[in-house]
Amino acid sequence: MITPKTFSKKLLQWSKSNPRDYPWIGEKDPYKIWISEVILQQTRSEQGKNYYENFIKKFPTVRALADATEDSILHCWKGLGYYSRARNLHHAAKTILVKFQGKFPKSYEELLTLKGIGEYSAAAISSFAYNSPKAVVDGNVVRVLSRMLGMEIDFHTSAGKLKFIEIANSYLDKENAGAYNQAIMNFGAVQCMPRQPDCLNCIFSQNCFAYQNNCIDKLPVRNKKITLKRRYIHYFYLVNSKGEIAIHQRVKKDIWQKLYELPAIETSKKMEFKSISSIEKATDLFRFSRNSRVENYGKTVQKLSHQEIHASYYCLKTTHIDSKIKPEFCFVKPENLVNFAFPKILSTFLENIINKK
DNA sequence: AATCCGGGGCT
DNA sequence: AGCCCAGGATT
Structure with a gap:
């Protein structure tokens, strides 16, 4: 594991040879640093650049x-x-006039009391303007430290936040807090990017846990709950007069692409088809004679990474469907179904059906 | 601890 | 379509 001293030395060295050209670089006026930090919250430098210049031009001082x-x-x-x-900036500017007699707060703790300034911004302003030994922890820092040290901790939790702040401060070069904080964030933005970091040209590749262990794309870890999409797919087991089964190849860019399936209707909400007419209302893929009957054959659920597939199976007892089904379907003999690739959610069902016969 | 706030860039 | 961004306030 790289020592804080070595890390800082190499980082500051890297920073000197990789300067960035933005109007707030090297700024020492705490007011302007403040404005730049707030603008750059969740905002890319390139996007915030013009806003910063216009803002400073229009509102050059706290007053x-x-x-x-x-x-x-x-x-x-x-x-x-x-x-x-923007509203918090206004509020805080008035606070500075009234509570701080117009003098810009210097300490991390005082800065924290201002509306719109959290832990990150307080550390950034106090270190940039006054070289206070407070480590910034933003998305860049979390990413760099996660990868360098192999930290499998989710920053988006209370405990994870505390841990990252602790580690970040242990690596902080307290003599050069401002330059160090600038450097590690620049490094994260320019070299150790979220995707496809430039590891081949990285001065830390020999010290980097993620690079050495080939898990760059696994760090930082994020246990963010993925929004689960529920899908309801209704499969119809159709047999024609020759005893053949209707199947269809999935061609859309979706799960199970190029795999085969039974004629299906997908709905976004949970439901059950109970009659022929309700099925015909939901699709134009197949039509049935009036004496057809639909029979529910059970259901199952399959969980995928981002989706939850609820499958319902129906058997259609019908006499004349041959001419009333769209041509993208084909009919195969039951014994030939094994020659087609079905998703598991269907192959299990089909096996049961065929074995029962 | 989870949710909201917003627009832009990226794959 | 999702993920991410020099985060913080609110619930």
């Missing part, structure tokens, strides 16, 4: 900002998103 109307501040923020940031 100018405090005296402005909320409308004029929001107008300056138009199109940037997260508009509470």
